Amino acid sequence: MISKTIKANSTEAISNEIDKAISDGFKPTLAVVFSSVKQDWKAVSDILDKKEIAVFGATTSGEFIDGDIEEGSIAIMLLDINPAYFKLKFLETGEKNSFENAKSIGVYGKESFANAAFIILSGWLTQDGELIVQGFTEGFGKEATIFGGMAGDDLLLEGPLVFTNSQSSTKGLLALIIDEDKIEINGIATCGWKPIGTAKTITKSKDNIVYTIDNQPALDMILKYLGMENEFDSGKEMLSQLTAFYPLQMERKGVDPVMRTAMFANREDRSLICAGNVPQGSKVKFSLPPDFDAIEIVIDECNELKSNHQQTADALIMFSCISRHLSFGILMEEEIGQVKDVWNAPMVGFFSYGEFGKSKTGKHEFHKNTCCVVALKEK
Structure with missing residues (x-):
């Protein structure tokens, strides 16, 4: 061929x-x-x-x-x-x-x-x-x-x-x-992304929408955890400034973690709309920005x-x-x-x-x- x-x-x-x-x-x-x-x-x-x-x-x-x-x-x-x-x-x-x-x-x-x-x-x-x-x-x-x-x-x-x-x-x-x-x-x-910090729990979610992490609004949790104070004006800005560098690693038993990134944020209910489902009760960790x-x-x-x-x-x-x-x-x-x-x-x-x-x-x-x-x- x-x-x-x-x-x-x-x-x-x-x-x-x-x-x-x-x-x-x-x-x-x-x-x-x-x-x-x-x-x-x-x-x-x-x-x-x-x-x-x-x-x-x-x-x-x-x-x-x-x-x-x-x-x-x-x-x-x-x-x-x-x-x-x-x-x-x-x-x-x-x-x-x-x-x-x-x-x-x-x-x-x-x-x-x-x-x-x-x-x-x-x-x-x-x-x-x-x-x-x-x-x-x-x-x-x-x-x-x-x-x-x-x-x-x-x-x-x-x-x-x-x-x-x-x-x-x-x-x-x-x-x-x-x-x-x-x-x-x-x-x-x-992948090559490295996890950071302790595992956190998805306390409320439906399909690919994450409402709360450790009983806190998902968007607020991520912004606070990562030391970010500013909101995002667009989905593109959300993707480029946040999810590209700090995606969630969803842990599973017996297999490698799978990456889940937030494509959009809902400012009204402070939820994250992810690419891929994130079951309620899942354990997740944030990721370090990648290096060589x-x-x-x-x-x-x-x-x-x-x-x-x-x-x-x-x-x-x-x-x-x-x-x-x-x-x-x-x-x-x-x-x-x-x-x-x-x-x-x-x-x-x-x-x-x-x-x-x-x-x-x-x-x-x-x-x-x-x-x-x-x-x-x-x-």
């Missing part, structure tokens, strides 16, 4: 890059497309469709190929994967909820391949992250391999979407279903994955939380570049609003603040 990565800042330029990539006889069958909402992603999809290339796409909050980060651009990976080895399935949350759609895709994957793996993209379904994972495992089985990310929209927080050749939706769920008997696929969701050690943890876990499971790769896909980009700044290029160097394979990725992947404990679940890396290799 051959993969090539390209990027550009306009529809015309990306069209030219596609033509260059296929000028030597390369015949891609699949395009992984990560595009800023500022770009005409529909026109790009149409260009690929006319070339009979399947489109697996999402809008982003920053996109990259290899270690080269862009904002407001289009990044594409072209692959010549045998069409018999993969299928695309798109469903939209509406009459059926995210759980039911994910379950349907899980069943479809099981009917398509004896051993199927799912790389998924979701639209503006942030609070449905766990439901999506549950749906796939219900439909396919507990052994389901699930990696992916939630689309972004350049931090507008208005409506990220996913798209394929002929369909798109802000509430879409798109799956690239791969035959694991033909394509080896392995991955890891890793966090990058080293990510690279160490990628090297461990390479040594134990997948020595080589034809292609890499990376879903990195936008919070990491906001926190690391220019160090983000260091992390992306070093991850690519682990396998020395072409890489495409984007900054997401949530990630799906397998932690070191082997459990596939919904994450925040993580770097999720997927390695593909034709057998």
Whole structure:
């Protein structure tokens, strides 16, 4: 399997890059497309469709190929994967909820391949992250391999979407279903954030809304604990100043903690609206802002994955939380570049609003603040 990565800042330029990539006889069958909402992603999809290339796409909050980060651009990976080895399935949350759609895709994957793996993209379904994972495992089985990310929209927080050749939706769920008997696929969701302080209790919550922590209003608790006195004027400011640096780590028995970040704050009831469910009674800790050690943890876990499971790769896909980009700044290029160097394979990725992947404990679940890396290799 051959993969090539390209990027550009306009529809015309990306069209030219596609033509260059296929000028030597390369015949891609699949395009992984990560595009800023500022770009005409529909026109790009149409260009690929006319070339009979399947489109697996999402809008982003920053996109990259290899270690080269862009904002407001289009990044594409072209692959010549045998069409018999993969299928695309798109469903939209509406009459059926995210759980039911994910379950349907899980069943479809099981009917398509004896051993199927799912790389998924979701639209503006942030609070449905766990439901999506549950749906796939219900439909396919507990052994389901699930990696992916939630689309972004350049931090507008208005409506990220996913798209394929002929369909798109802000509430879409798109799956690239791969035959694991033909394509080896392995991955890891890793974080590197370090917990700080004593565990605190979520004393009142419903789904992804946290009302009180240790019986104090959640927003007031966080502002006081972190020594912040000012309120936040916008959801974007909330995300960039607070959750990017001090996400909550929700503790669980027998598995690694999972990150939960607050996307919005309700000033009236002082609650936090998180990306992902936070059950009442959960124990949480705050996190220290990341340093270079966090990058080293990510690279160490990628090297461990390479040594134990997948020595080589034809292609890499990376879903990195936008919070990491906001926190690391220019160090983000260091992390992306070093991850690519682990396998020395072409890489495409984007900054997401949530990630799906397998932690070191082997459990596939919904994450925040993580770097999720997927390695593909034709057998």
